[in-house]
Amino acid sequence: MTDTRTEIHTGGTDAHPDGTAGTPTGGRDLKALAEQAGRDLEDSSPLEILAWAAATFGERFCVTSSMEDAVVAHLASRALPGVDVVFLDTGYHFEETIGTRDAVEAVMDVNLITLTPTRTVAEQDAEHGPRLHDRDPDLCCALRKVAPLQEGLTAYEAWATGLRRDESPTRANTPVVAWDEKRRKVKIAPIARWTQEDVDAYVAEHGVLTNPLLMDGYASVGCAPCTRRVEAGEDARAGRWAGRAKTECGLHG
Numbered sequence: 001m002t003d004t005r006t007e008i009h010t011g012g013t014d015a016h017p018d019g020t021a022g023t024p025t026g027g028r029d030l031k032a033l034a035e036q037a038g039r040d041l042e043d044s045s046p047l048e049i050l051a052w053a054a055a056t057f058g059e060r061f062c063v064t065s066s067m068e069d070a071v072v073a074h075l076a077s078r079a080l081p082g083v084d085v086v087f088l089d090t091g092y093h094f095e096e097t098i099g100t101r102d103a104v105e106a107v108m109d110v111n112l113i114t115l116t117p118t119r120t121v122a123e124q125d126a127e128h129g130p131r132l133h134d135r136d137p138d139l140c141c142a143l144r145k146v147a148p149l150q151e152g153l154t155a156y157e158a159w160a161t162g163l164r165r166d167e168s169p170t171r172a173n174t175p176v177v178a179w180d181e182k183r184r185k186v187k188i189a190p191i192a193r194w195t196q197e198d199v200d201a202y203v204a205e206h207g208v209l210t211n212p213l214l215m216d217g218y219a220s221v222g223c224a225p226c227t228r229r230v231e232a233g234e235d236a237r238a239g240r241w242a243g244r245a246k247t248e249c250g251l252h253g
Helices: 030-040 046-060 071-079 095-107 121-128 137-152 196-206
Strands: 006-009 061-064 083-088 110-116 158-160 177-180 185-188
Touching (some): 046 061, 046 158, 071 083, 071 196, 083 137, 121 137
Parallel strands (some): 006 110, 061 083, 061 158
Antiparallel strands (some): 177 185
């Protein structure tokens, strides 16, 4: 459990465009390592996958969390106590999401790191006009999510995410370990093979924090302007960018 929150305002000029600056490999071929681990760990449990990540990368491994729930952060804290948990504060989050982040920091053995875009919402409105998320959601996501994460991950060799194969067709083939070509890092999805029932069982067994919005009709929680409740029979991500062809923010592809 940390006593102070680390906030990083991204947008400096030192990072290489591909995000590799400040990411030492120790001479290892990280791409080959990732591809081999993806094969070797396919049938492993999430905790085993995260234990491998902790042993392989140590402090150069982090977990990213949208604070929809703290399942992967909780699992990672068991494998690597004090693990860095990276949260993107876009400036558009629900109050419940910020509250979940604060609660995770208060009760879990993690080092919470908050990344923020280079521009505030007001500054972005001044430059691009109000409600960019309605007019050009891809650009809004690029400015407030993709760019901050790109820079925020420069100190790491590997990062973990909570992607699951059952969430949507676009995530159905998610590997448990893969090479993130865009960021030149190892990308780990320890619960890729889990179902929602597996997540619910883990939450119940360990008393893991979840976002209160999950109990209020939201199956996937993103930025407030672009997220709605889902209807019966819809997939978990149907409430994200509803009415648009857009299904991903750009962090995962």
